[in-house]
Amino acid sequence: MLIKLASWYGDHKPGDEIDVDDVLLKALCKDGRVAAVVEAPTEEPPAPQQEAPAQPVPVVEQTQEPAAETGRKRR
Template sequence: MPRIELAYWHGTHQPGDVIDVDDVQLREMQRDGRVARVVTSAAAPEPTPAAEPEAPEPGRKRR
């Protein structure tokens, strides 16, 4: 079960508190920006930002 440090209030927990959440709650709270950091996570590693796709070369059309 992942442990997270809160960036914002969550119920009665204030920012900076470390709480246990399940994987579904972790994804939802990360999506909403309420997670300051993941303290430990055995089941799911912290997501890394996806690389942006390369832009096509100027002057050439993509098919």
């Protein structure tokens, strides 16, 4: 991964672009030495997921029943 330095790091001056691994990137970010990530890590695109064909949802008819009384009654 390619980063641009915000401050000195070893022999590299601020503004230099250096190639680092994930562990070093985290350490440099923690120290505030990374100005920008120039080249982000290339991530493999996620595999396309096959969608299941839409199936009709069965309609369930509900009968109107009086609601059961629960809890306290008001006076």
